[in-house]
């Protein structure tokens with residue numbers, strides 16, 4: 623116990639938003655020190671990790687066959703345990719490498735990790751084990767929508783309904799929070815990455831053009847939208863490979879991409895409606911007044927707020943920075959051990 627406290631003094635506690643698309647690390651007292659894609663490149667002959675994070679993302683679609691670019695998380699949960707552990711180890715080491723004590727002592731931080739609210743017991747164990755084996759001395763898990771609500775500055779500890787819609791890469795989570803607890807949560811495995819995939823499939827089916835994930839993501843950000851607007855008229859020339867395998871390009875319009883994304887968006891809208899239907903009436907009244915708060919990178923799809931406003935007849939707002947809300951929320955929890963104990967999932 624005493625030794626643990628001494629070690630704690632030398633270790634900067636950290637919060638990790640372990641996302642399907644991006645991992646963010648918040649260091650207590652310092653803020654978000656790392657934000658990198660959750661991607662790892664592995665040499666398949668030796669099993670050795672070659673690159674992690676941003677370095678690895680640059681390799682997508684450009685590697686020789688002996689290098690595999692892996693996303694160790696799928697749908698918000700660990701799909702490849704060993705690679706996730708390597709990635710966590712690398713990120714934890716990276717944020718600690720600038721701190722002088724770490725040259726003398728191996729840091730053993732307390733770690734809080736944001737996970738999807740629908741996580742199973744087995745998946746929880748996998749996340750905790752990965753963090754422990756990456757050097758954590760104590761691990762707490764908190765539900766991503768709870769962390770996002772904290773990060774967005776919602777009054778989660780007071781009696782009153784707060785609705786947060788967190789659209790990430792792999793999961794969309796809708797939660798109603800009151801008195802530091804999740805009154806209800808809906809978690810669906812449909813979010814930003816499904817939008818990207820829908821664009822890849824659309825280009826293949828309607829334009830006979832094969833495009834990579836990075837091009838599809840760019841189209842989503844520059845042309846995609848969730849509601850009719852001026853963007854419908856915007857055009858873009860997309861390079862790719864035709865079905866014969868030859869390089870080619872096609873001009874596409876915003877309106878087409880809006881239609882290509884429709885099924886994915888409708889699934890998210892349906893999940894929000896379902897959550898609203900399940901919300902106890904007393905809390906519904908608060909949500910009518912306070913509105914719905916949007917977080918997560920997927921919510922940045924153009925006009926997502928307008929679409930949800932139209933579909934629910936409720937006010938819908940973005941939190942200050944949707945991409946960092948979960949990490950900021952975990953950061954706030956790091957300052958308050960009582961709050962951590964109250965909201966942690968274990």
Ligand SMILES: Nc1ncnc2c1ncn2[C@@H]1O[C@H](COP(=O)(O)OP(=O)(O)OP(=O)(O)O)[C@@H](O)[C@H]1O
Nearest residue numbers: 641642643644790791792793814815919920922923
């Ligand atoms: N401007 C934008 N427009 C549309 N989508 C965007 C935009 N910016 C980011 N995204 C999408 O947001 C997603 C990543 O969001 P985020 O980093 O919140 O997810 P994550 O936390 O890694 O995922 P999860 O919570 O599901 O584990 C990606 O699908 C990315 O393409």
